[in-house]
Amino acid sequence: MGSDRKNEITDTSGRFLWRVAGLSIRDMTPAPSSDSEVSKMVLPSSHSSRLKYVSLGVLVLQTTSLVLTMRYSRTLKEDGPRYLASSAVVSAEVLKIVTCTLLVFMENNFSCRAMNQLLKEEIVYKLSQTLKLAIPAGIYTLQNNLLYVALSNLDAATYQVTYQLKILTTALFSVSMLGKKMGRYQWLSLLFLMAGVTLVQWPADSEGDTEQKVLCAGSQFVGLIAVLMACVSSGFAGVYFEKILKETEQSVWVRNIQLGFFGLMFGIGGMIVYDGQRVKQWGMFQGYSVITGTVVVLQAVGGLVVAVVIKYADNILKGFATSLSIIVSAIISYFMLEDFNPTRVFFSGAVLVIAATFLYGYEHKPASSTTVKV
Numbered sequence: 001m002g003s004d005r006k007n008e009i010t011d012t013s014g015r016f017l018w019r020v021a022g023l024s025i026r027d028m029t030p031a032p033s034s035d036s037e038v039s040k041m042v043l044p045s046s047h048s049s050r051l052k053y054v055s056l057g058v059l060v061l062q063t064t065s066l067v068l069t070m071r072y073s074r075t076l077k078e079d080g081p082r083y084l085a086s087s088a089v090v091s092a093e094v095l096k097i098v099t100c101t102l103l104v105f106m107e108n109n110f111s112c113r114a115m116n117q118l119l120k121e122e123i124v125y126k127l128s129q130t131l132k133l134a135i136p137a138g139i140y141t142l143q144n145n146l147l148y149v150a151l152s153n154l155d156a157a158t159y160q161v162t163y164q165l166k167i168l169t170t171a172l173f174s175v176s177m178l179g180k181k182m183g184r185y186q187w188l189s190l191l192f193l194m195a196g197v198t199l200v201q202w203p204a205d206s207e208g209d210t211e212q213k214v215l216c217a218g219s220q221f222v223g224l225i226a227v228l229m230a231c232v233s234s235g236f237a238g239v240y241f242e243k244i245l246k247e248t249e250q251s252v253w254v255r256n257i258q259l260g261f262f263g264l265m266f267g268i269g270g271m272i273v274y275d276g277q278r279v280k281q282w283g284m285f286q287g288y289s290v291i292t293g294t295v296v297v298l299q300a301v302g303g304l305v306v307a308v309v310i311k312y313a314d315n316i317l318k319g320f321a322t323s324l325s326i327i328v329s330a331i332i333s334y335f336m337l338e339d340f341n342p343t344r345v346f347f348s349g350a351v352l353v354i355a356a357t358f359l360y361g362y363e364h365k366p367a368s369s370t371t372v373k374v
Contacts, residue, residue, distance in 0.1 A: 059321035062302040064328045067156050069298060072337060073291045074152040083287035084278065085148035086271035088296055089141060093267050095300035097260040100253040103304075107251065122254050130258050132244055137262030139237040141270065144299070146230040153223030155340040157330035161200045161353050162227045164322065167360055168193055169235025177239050189359035192352050199349030256304070323354040 073083070101115075108114040123130050150159055168190050174180040201224060245255065271279060278286070330350070333340035 056321055056324075058305065060324045060328065062298065062305065063321065063325040064332075066295070066298040066302055067151065067160055067325075067329055068332055068337070069291065070148065070295050071151045071156045071159070071333075071339075073289075073295050074148065075337070075339065076291065078287070078289070081278070081282050081286045083289075083292045084271065084275045084284075085145055085152075086267065086275050087279070087284050087286075088148070088292065088299070089144045090264065090267040090271055090284075091296045092144070092300040093141075093260050093264040095296060096304070097257055097264065099301055099304060100256045100260065103253045104251065104257070107253070119254070119257070122250060123258060129244075129248060133241075133255070133258045134262045136237040136241045136244075137259045138266045139233045139240075140259065141263050141266040143230045143233040143237065145270065146226045146233070150223045150226035150230060153219045154227065156333045156337065157326065157340050157342070157350075158200060158220075158346075159223070159227060160326045160329045161346075161350050162197050162224065163231065164193060164353050164357065165197055165228065165231040166234040166238075167357070169231050170238055171235075171360075173235045173239040178243060185362050186360050189356040189362075192356035192359060196349040196352030196354075196356060199345050199352065202345050202349070322357045326350060326354065 074085075104118065105112070105115050108118060150163075154162070171182060171186065171190060175182065201220075241255075241259075245252075271284070330340060330342060334342065
């Protein structure tokens, strides 16, 4: 499924991911029985510290490569028809279902009988719980198609910065649907975020004839609307999915199989409605290339990989990952894709968005009191 849904799963804490998978830190850590075992338990802390930075690298690589590859694939001029975004979404859903099924197979000690029994109990026998996932699956399918529209009309850097508005929509839906409370630093970060995105989208004076300016402005407007709709759908679907995960104890991979099944159905329906004639004429895989396959793999598998490694990262590192991804996207868009011309206004807006990302993840810790009660 779309990159953005897996990234929503990873927004939960590491402990939550362990709990969803049916495990706990206490279950995974046996009590030391000797001094030698205590000394051995000191080593994992430094190992975990290294894994944090590995997680940072994976997050930056996955986020940046998906955006840039998708943008390149939508602007690359090739002979013949361009690949269909709806077809790529369907292909990603199929690959995600296959990947999650293999992970469930591994969790059940490579036993087909145990895996089949688990899937029947969690998907077929709990049909009411399964049907609840049709709502976020449909929204995620719409969102994934919107991201292709956005990256067909916006450069990677502008898209990356604007798409951070999903922090705002996720926060608002979390307050209204989950009853979460946000601190003053988080509310302040949302103000920074809105100001930064406004500056990034501020129209810049460009050279060229009037007709070219109108076409460019129209394209950017379409891309902006697509990103805004994707941010709203991302926020709602992510919070809705989190609510379902908290209400039931179930493996993340089983949940993703359920989501993938409904996403596949919605994706096929959308492809038939919007691109049915082109599919009938040229086939579902028209215009596919190595670049297209890379986009599909990154979209399907990338988020699942991040979901595994994110438990080693904290909010500060996630802020670093987002910031580095924006910077790398801007550099590559300018030097390699040559579709991005940074301005002072864009730079100011990007700085505000990066600051908002850090500020939103900042956890204020009250000073410890030294007063002794008698």
